[in-house]
Amino acid sequence: MSEACTSRELMIYTISRLLRGVRHVAVGQSSPMPAAGAMLLRALNERDGQERVQVSILGSVKHNSFTGGAEELFDCAAQGRLDAFFLGGGQIDGQGNVNLVGTGDYPNNQVRWPGSFGSAYLYFLVPRVILFREEHSLRSLVERVDFVSAPGVSDETVYRRGGPHALLTNAALFSFDREAGRFRLESTHPGYDWRDIRGTTGFSYDNEQCEITTPLPDEATLSLMRDRIREELRECYPQFAGGLPGPG
Amino acid sequence: MTDFVTPREMAEMIPSGCKLGLAPDDYAAAPGLVRMLIDRGIRDLHVVCAPIGGMQVDMLIGAGAVATLETSAVSLGEAGGAPCFSRAVRDGSIRLRDATCPAVFAGLTASEKGVPFMPIRGIIGSDVLKKRDDWKVTSNPFDDSEKIVVVSAIQPDIALFHAPEADRSGNVRLGRRRETMLLAHASKTAFVTVERISETSLLEDEKLAAGVLPAIYVGAVARLEKGGWPTGLYAEYPRDGQEVEKYARAARSPEGFQAYLRDSRSAA
Numbered sequence: 001m002s003e004a005c006t007s008r009e010l011m012i013y014t015i016s017r018l019l020r021g022v023r024h025v026a027v028g029q030s031s032p033m034p035a036a037g038a039m040l041l042r043a044l045n046e047r048d049g050q051e052r053v054q055v056s057i058l059g060s061v062k063h064n065s066f067t068g069g070a071e072e073l074f075d076c077a078a079q080g081r082l083d084a085f086f087l088g089g090g091q092i093d094g095q096g097n098v099n100l101v102g103t104g105d106y107p108n109n110q111v112r113w114p115g116s117f118g119s120a121y122l123y124f125l126v127p128r129v130i131l132f133r134e135e136h137s138l139r140s141l142v143e144r145v146d147f148v149s150a151p152g153v154s155d156e157t158v159y160r161r162g163g164p165h166a167l168l169t170n171a172a173l174f175s176f177d178r179e180a181g182r183f184r185l186e187s188t189h190p191g192y193d194w195r196d197i198r199g200t201t202g203f204s205y206d207n208e209q210c211e212i213t214t215p216l217p218d219e220a221t222l223s224l225m226r227d228r229i230r231e232e233l234r235e236c237y238p239q240f241a242g243g244l245p246g247p248g
Numbered sequence: 249m250t251d252f253v254t255p256r257e258m259a260e261m262i263p264s265g266c267k268l269g270l271a272p273d274d275y276a277a278a279p280g281l282v283r284m285l286i287d288r289g290i291r292d293l294h295v296v297c298a299p300i301g302g303m304q305v306d307m308l309i310g311a312g313a314v315a316t317l318e319t320s321a322v323s324l325g326e327a328g329g330a331p332c333f334s335r336a337v338r339d340g341s342i343r344l345r346d347a348t349c350p351a352v353f354a355g356l357t358a359s360e361k362g363v364p365f366m367p368i369r370g371i372i373g374s375d376v377l378k379k380r381d382d383w384k385v386t387s388n389p390f391d392d393s394e395k396i397v398v399v400s401a402i403q404p405d406i407a408l409f410h411a412p413e414a415d416r417s418g419n420v421r422l423g424r425r426r427e428t429m430l431l432a433h434a435s436k437t438a439f440v441t442v443e444r445i446s447e448t449s450l451l452e453d454e455k456l457a458a459g460v461l462p463a464i465y466v467g468a469v470a471r472l473e474k475g476g477w478p479t480g481l482y483a484e485y486p487r488d489g490q491e492v493e494k495y496a497r498a499a500r501s502p503e504g505f506q507a508y509l510r511d512s513r514s515a516a
Contacts, residue, residue, distance in 0.1 A: 029300070030325055059274060059325075061483050069426025070272075070299065071357075074350035078369055100321070102337070106379065107344045112337040114329065115321030116376050117300065120348035124370035149348075151373035157395050158372045238489065239326050 002223065003245050005216050007170055008033065009225055010189055011134070013217040014173060015086075016040040018130050018166050019053075022083035026056040026073055028117060032233060032240035034086035034132055036225070039063070039232050043224055056082075060236050074118060077125040080161070084128040087119050091145040092131055094203025095181050096152020096164040098123070099145035106147050116149035123150035126162040131176075136169035142202040153181045172197045173214055174205060185210040250418025251468045258439055258470040259284035262406055265315075267294040269356075269404030269431050273302030273325065273479035274487055276428040278410040280475035281441050286311040286509065294318070296404050298356060298431040299349035303479050303492055306330040309342060310505045318345040318402070320352055326489060327496040332505060346376050351383065353427065355402030359434035365398040372397060406467070407435035410475040412484050413444040418463030421450050425482050429461055437467035441475040443484065 005013075015037025019025055027035045035057050042053040056073065057063040066072040076082045089098035090113045100116050102109030123129055133140050154160045164176040167183055171192045174183040183205040188197055194210050217225070226246035233241040253261070262268065262285060271277050282304040290313045297305060297319035305322055308314050310332030322333040336342045351368055358366040371377050372385060372395055380399075388394040409428050414420045420440050422428050432438040438461070450460045476484070478491035498508035 030323060067424050067426070069424070069428070069430065070275075071350065071353040071427055071430065074353065101346060101375075106375065107337065107346075108340045109337055112329075112334045114323035115300070115319060115346060116348045116374070117321045118349040120374040120376050121350045121368070121370035148373065148375040150370075154373055157393065159369055159394055159396070237326065 002219070002226075005222055006245060007189070008244065009222065010214065010216060011132075011168060011170065012036040012040055012225060012229070013221060014168055014214060015130065015132070016044060018168070019084055019128075022053065022128060023051065024054040024056070024076070024082050025084040026076075026082055027058065027086060029059050031086055031088070031132070032237040033134070034130070035236065036229050036233055039229050040221070040225060043228055044221065047224070057236060062235055063232065074121060077122055077162075082126050084130065084165075085122050085126040086130050086132050087123065087150070088132055089149070091140060091142050092133055092167060093142050093145045093152075094183060094205060096131070096176055096183070097145045097148045098131065098150050098152075099147045100149040101147040103146050109147075119150040122162070123164075124154070124158070124160045124162050128165040129162060130165055131167040133167070134170045136171035136197070136200050138200060138202045141169070141200070152176070153178060171200065177206070182206055187212040187214040189214045190216070250463045250466045252418075253468050253470050255281055255284055255441060255470045255472045255475075258441070258468055259288050261468060262290065262408065262439065264291040264293070266405040267296060267403070269296045269298055269407040269435050270301065270305060271298055271409040271425075271428050271431060272300050273304065275425050275482045276409040276411060276422070276476075277302060277304050277479050278408050278441050278475055279304040279307070279479055280410065280472045280477065281408060281470070282308060283512075286313060291315075296402060297322070297352070298427060299347065299352035301333075302330070303495060306332045306499065307509075309333050309336050310499060310502070311509070314342050316343040316345065318347060318352070320347045320349040324492055324496050325487070327492045331496065331499040335502070346379060348374070348376055351397075351399050352402065353430065355399045356430050356434035358399070358401035359403040360430060363401065365400050367396050367398050369396070402434065404431070404435040405437075407431045407438040409438070410441045410472070410481060412442065412481065413446050413450070414440060414442045414466070414469045415446040415448065415450045417449060418466045418469055419450045420461040420466055420469070421456060421459060422461050423459040423483060432461050432465045435465075438465050439468045439470075440466055441470050441472040443471075443473055443475070443481070445471055
């Protein structure tokens with residue numbers, strides 16, 4: 001038997017499950033796990049003879065076919081040529097608002113994060129935005145964000161065909177109901193139960209007493225991650241790839 | 249006409265107080281020349297990141313050279329947050345104009361086309377919009393039921409970036425990095441450091457020409473080998489991750505930042 005599936009590998013596999021059915025997925029800067037999940041979906045579809053997936057990894061030379069510069073991603077999104085994207089966020093709240101700017105009062109935030117990147121735009125235009133935040137805690141999943149980089153929901157006067165699809169952390173998976181503007185607990189990862197999630201989530205959500213466990217990848221999928229995906233990641237994320245299980 | 253100058257001369261040609269447009273790390277950032285700007289004590293810059301900043305921007309902030317920062321983010325990538333930027337935000341020592349990447353591109357596109365503003369989707373409901381007096385919400389003139397954001401044109405005085413090569417006429421090859429092309433088109437002039445000078449015209453080869461910034465936009469070229477180090481140059485060399493890590497650790501304190509500047513200068 002090979003080494004058991006790690007927490008990060010479970011998240012990468014879960015991202016690939018959340019992406020099933022997309023034709024084009026893009027991954028922003030500094031996002032090794034979303035990049036790995038998108039690459040895994042592409043590899044699995046190739047292996048299983050399913051539809052080819054276009055993966056656009058920003059910052060990559062090999063895994064990015066845009067020739068129109070960084071703005072081409074945004075133009076693709078506006079035209080409906082992009083099906084899925086990822087957003088992180090120092091804070092995410094129960095209405096799906098994300099904060100990538102910082103805690104405390106703007107502009108002199110006590111804790112300042114890099115900034116909003118393309119979030120304030122892509123959240124409106126990409127149908128399946130997956131919120132990914134490794135840390136599942138009361139400080140990352142809050143009742144109300146200190147700064148709205150991108151709002152979770154909008155009224156009908158605003159053009160919006162995109163928004164939050166799911167929220168994945170190192171402990172659980174939530175879906176998002178855009179009508180209600182609320183998250184729903186879908187599963188907890190091995191080692192956590194619904195009480196753990198309730199205790200470490202700062203906002204209210206549906207299906208609190210969820211008993212479903214997030215499924216693990218099978219052996220073949222795990223070995224695909226440890227060989228091909230790890231190699232593909234090395235170009236943009238050498239440190240991250242080096243920290244994943246695998247040969248060499 | 250494009251001037252061919254030394255890197256030091258180019259650094260002298262960029263005045264304190266100007267609006268300086270910079271390309272992202274790993275694509276076309278010019279940390280080599282930025283370092284010379286710091287050494288010569290440049291001040292009061294209005295830096296426009298097109299659309300995000302990294303190590304070179306963090307260093308300019310740490311050196312006290314930045315008055316206003318217009319950016320969608322500042323990050324050191326795998327090396328983590330930008331320490332001088334975070335400190336300056338806390339201290340209130342820079343004026344911040346937070347943006348979102350496509351809005352920066354929209355503002356540059358407006359300037360490129362010589363129009364005062366550009367409409368853009370999304371953004372409504374974001375606090376980024378609330379903090380920008382140069383972005384407005386209007387109604388779609390062709391459909392009153394839809395609200396839409398317009399951003400005003402962004403025209404840097406000087407775009408500064410690093411590229412693989414220029415020819416003797418001042419044409420610069422950027423390849424696929426079209427956002428750098430946009431930045432150059434939008435700016436009053438572009439100053440470019442390059443790895444190499446090509447003795448043949450870059451416009452002669454049809455296979456290259458579409459990826460070439462014509463000399464029309466280029467005010468000055470300086471040859472500076474490894475001018476993208478320690479962050480990378482797109483499709484030429486990757487970032488030196490160890491050096492950026494070293495910087496990230498050093499810059500955690502103002503003293504460490506100053507020591508990094510001192511030590512890396514004596515090594516140069």
